[in-house]
Structure formats: C-alpha cells, structure tokens
Amino acid sequence: MPVLRRLLPRRLRADAASIVLALVGGVAPAWAQAGTAAPPEAQIAKVPMKGAGTFGSTLELHTEVFKPAGDGPFPVLVYAHGRSGTQQERSAMTEVVPRQFLNYWTEQGFAVVAPARPGYGKTGGSDREVPGHRWGPGGACLGAPDPARVATVAAAATQAAVTWAREQPWAVRSKIVLAGNSVGGLATAALAATDPEGVVAYINFAGGVAGNPDQSPGKSCAPELVRDAFSRYGKTTRVPGLWLYAENDRFWGADVPKQWHAAFAEGSPGAVFVATPPVPNADGHELIFVGRDLWSAAVDRFLKDMGLR
Numbered sequence: 001m002p003v004l005r006r007l008l009p010r011r012l013r014a015d016a017a018s019i020v021l022a023l024v025g026g027v028a029p030a031w032a033q034a035g036t037a038a039p040p041e042a043q044i045a046k047v048p049m050k051g052a053g054t055f056g057s058t059l060e061l062h063t064e065v066f067k068p069a070g071d072g073p074f075p076v077l078v079y080a081h082g083r084s085g086t087q088q089e090r091s092a093m094t095e096v097v098p099r100q101f102l103n104y105w106t107e108q109g110f111a112v113v114a115p116a117r118p119g120y121g122k123t124g125g126s127d128r129e130v131p132g133h134r135w136g137p138g139g140a141c142l143g144a145p146d147p148a149r150v151a152t153v154a155a156a157a158t159q160a161a162v163t164w165a166r167e168q169p170w171a172v173r174s175k176i177v178l179a180g181n182s183v184g185g186l187a188t189a190a191l192a193a194t195d196p197e198g199v200v201a202y203i204n205f206a207g208g209v210a211g212n213p214d215q216s217p218g219k220s221c222a223p224e225l226v227r228d229a230f231s232r233y234g235k236t237t238r239v240p241g242l243w244l245y246a247e248n249d250r251f252w253g254a255d256v257p258k259q260w261h262a263a264f265a266e267g268s269p270g271a272v273f274v275a276t277p278p279v280p281n282a283d284g285h286e287l288i289f290v291g292r293d294l295w296s297a298a299v300d301r302f303l304k305d306m307g308l309r
Contacts, residue, residue, distance in 0.1 A: 039099045040066045040106050045113075049160040052118050052125060061115040061157060062122035064096045066106055067170060074111040075175035075308060076165045080158045080184030081114070083129060083209075093121035098181075098289045104296060108309055110177070113165045117157040128153045129183065133221050135212050141221035145210040147186060147229040154187035159196060166198050175308065178202040181288045182251070183209050186226070189264070192241060193233035201306050203299065204243045205288040208260070211251025213283055218253035223260075230260045234267030241271040242302045244295050246284025274298045 046060035053059035068074060079097045084090045097114035105112050119127035131145035158178065166173040176198045180188030185207025192202040210221035220226070245257040254275070261273040276294040279287055287295060303309040 039103055040068070042066055045164070047113075047115050047161050047164045049118070049157055052128070052156070059118055059123070059125050061117070061160060062096075063113060063115040063161060063164075065114075066097075066102060066112040068106040068109050068111065070109075072111070072170035073172045074109060074170060075177065076171045077105045077110045077112045077177050077179055078158055078161050078165060079112060079114040080154060080178070080180030080187050081116070081120070082180075082182030082184050087119070087127060090120045090127065091124075096121065100290065100292050101179075101288050104292060104299070108303065111165075111171060113161050115157050115161045117154060131210050133210055135215050135221075139212065139216035139219075141210070141216070144222050145225060147209045147226045148190075148232070150183060150209050151186045151190035151229060154183055155191035155194075158184075158187060158191050159194075162191075162196055162198065173198050175200055177308070179205065180207065181205040182207065182211075182285065186229070189230060189233050189237070189241070192239055193235075193237045195236070195238055199239055201239055201302070201308070202241045203302070204241060205295075206245055206249055206251070206257075206285050207243070208252050208257070211285075213250035213285065217250045220252050220256065223252070223256045227256075227260050227263045231263040231266065234264035234271070237264075237268040237271070239270075240302075240306060241268070242298065243271060243273045244276060244287065244298060245274075246276045246279045246287045246291065246294065248278035248284035249287070250283045251285045272298075272302065 043065040045063045045065050047063045049059050049061050081096050093116060096116050097112060102112055116123040118125035129150050131150050133141055133143040133145040136142045162176055165171050178188045178192055178199055185204040186209055188202050189204050189207055208220060208226050243261050247254045265271055276287060278284055279291045282290055
C-alpha cells in the first residue's frame with residue numbers, strides 16, 4: 001500500500017525546502033516557527049534481526065535512535081513505519097520516523113527507536129511484506145491480500161528492535177511503548193498480541209493494509225480480511241492500546257476502521273478508539289505526519305492513564 005510514496009517523500013521535500021529558506025532567505029524552519037525544540041540528532045544503530053538475511057542469516061536493521069536531554073534511563077518508544085508502493089521508493093527511504101511525531105515523544109522524555117525493516121532504505125535486503133493482491137483497471141482489487149502474514153513479517157522487525165532496546169543501559173527495560181503507522185500500525189497490533197516482554201502499551205496510527213487512495217479512495221481491498229486479523233489479535237492482547245484514525249483517511253474511509261476496532265475489542269476491550277477530525281488540506285492517512293494538533297491530546301490522556309507522563 002503506497003504510504004511512503006505519498007507521505008515520506010513529500011514531507012522530506014518540505015523539510016528540506018524549509019531548511020534552505022532558513023539559510024538563504026531568513027525564514028525559520030517549521031519547527032522553529034511553531035516554537036518547538038529542534039529535532040534531536042539521530043544516532044544510528046545496527047539492530048540484528050535473525051533469519052532475515054540471505055539463506056536465513058542475520059540482517060542488520062538500519063535503526064534511528066533518538067534520546068531526550070539527560071542521562072536516562074528513559075522509557076522507550078519503538079516505532080514501525082508504513083509501506084511505500086514501489087521497490088524504488090522503499091529503497092530510497094532516508095527518514096524512518098516522522099519528525100513531528102518524534103518531537104512529541106522526546107518532549108515527553110522518551111527515547112525513540114525506529115528500525116527500517118528489510119527491503120527499506122539502508123537496511124536493504126528483500127521485500128518480505130508483499131500483500132498478495134494487485135489493483136486492476138478502474139480500481140478493481142484482484143486477488144486477496146494476506147494481512148496476517150504481512151503483519152507477522154513486519155512485526156518481527158519491531159520485536160528485534162524491542163529486544164535490542166531492552167539491552168541498552170539508557171533504556172528502562174520495563175517501560176516500552178509500541179507505535180506504528182499504516183502497515184506499521186497493523187504490525188504493532190500484531191506484536192502487542194504476543195505480549196512481548198517489557199511492552200506496557202501500544203498505539204496504532206491508521207493501521208491496515210491494501211489501501212489505494214488514488215484508484216480506490218476510501219475503499220481498501222478485502223477489508224474483511226484485515227478485520228479478521230484484528231479480531232484474532234484482540235483475543236490475546238493484554239496491554240492497553242490506543243487507535244487513532246482520521247475521518248478523511250483515503251486509504252480506509254471513515255467507517256471501516258471502526259469496524260476493525262469493534263472486532264478487536266470483542267477480545268480486548270481495553271483498546272481505545274479515537275476518530276480524529278479531518279486532517280486539514282491533506283489525506284487523513286497523513287495524520288501522524290501533519291496532524292499533531294489532532295492526536296496529541298488523546299496520546300497525552302493515554303500516557304497519563306498509564307502513568308507514563
């Protein structure tokens with residue numbers, strides 16, 4: 001599903017343009033205009049993921065690590081990115097975690113760990129997340145996606161990052177929050193359902209698979225299969241969760257995510273669903289990138305209820 005194709009390159013171009021303007025025209029970057037702190041500098045780690053390399057070897061995940069000011073130890077947010085529609089765009093990924101989202105977490109005193117999954121950016125390797133469907137003329141969905149397989153494969157990278165983070169001296173190994181966007185949101189829910197050690201909560205931003213906002217806006221391919229996957233996850237999830245979807249999400253539409261949550265909540269009633277107002281002047285699927293004003297209050301409440309802020 002073309003998440004990074006539309007979202008990441010455009011955000012990177014906008015960020016780059018703001019920096020150039022700041023240098024040559026005296027215009028401050030967006031974060032400065034908003035009165036927020038500059039994004040923290042990324043440290044790059046190589047997180048081992050067993051079995052993800054050639055012939056089952058270990059693949060090193062190119063991972064962005066950001067830490068707030070201070071000596072720590074810090075609670076940790078482990079982030080799972082979305083999916084782009086083409087191999088070229090996946091290979092070209094240079095920024096794993098949205099900076100607006102990143103700043104929120106470091107402001108809360110969290111360290112952020114964001115691995116690039118196999119097939120993406122500097123991690124390289126083969127794409128392991130092919131959904132299994134394709135789009136035909138007129139927005140017709142051909143074949144059937146396999147959401148559970150995609151989520152399991154993507155979640156394995158997040159689990160590798162969780163395991164690595166818990167070994168770091170600057171991390172509070174018992175206070176890890178998972179968060180993911182789009183395919184990463186689905187993968188986050190899948191991993192939370194396994195009750196991973198150290199994880200105390202998860203946040204699903206616009207989670208799902210098999211959307212196509214260009215050919216089939218608001219109507220994804222076989223949403224009932226995603227519903228069934230979420231239903232299975234709900235039966236084994238024990239940690240609290242927060243689900244955030246914008247009303248103008250062009251990948252899923254406004255109603256289907258509520259059905260997904262209802263299926264999940266039959267087994268795990270502790271998951272809170274928040275339908276945010278439409279993201280202004282953008283596809284609502286960009287919520288995590290440009291909609292901080294729409295989701296931050298809900299995340300504030302969630303963290304407060306968890307005793308994490």
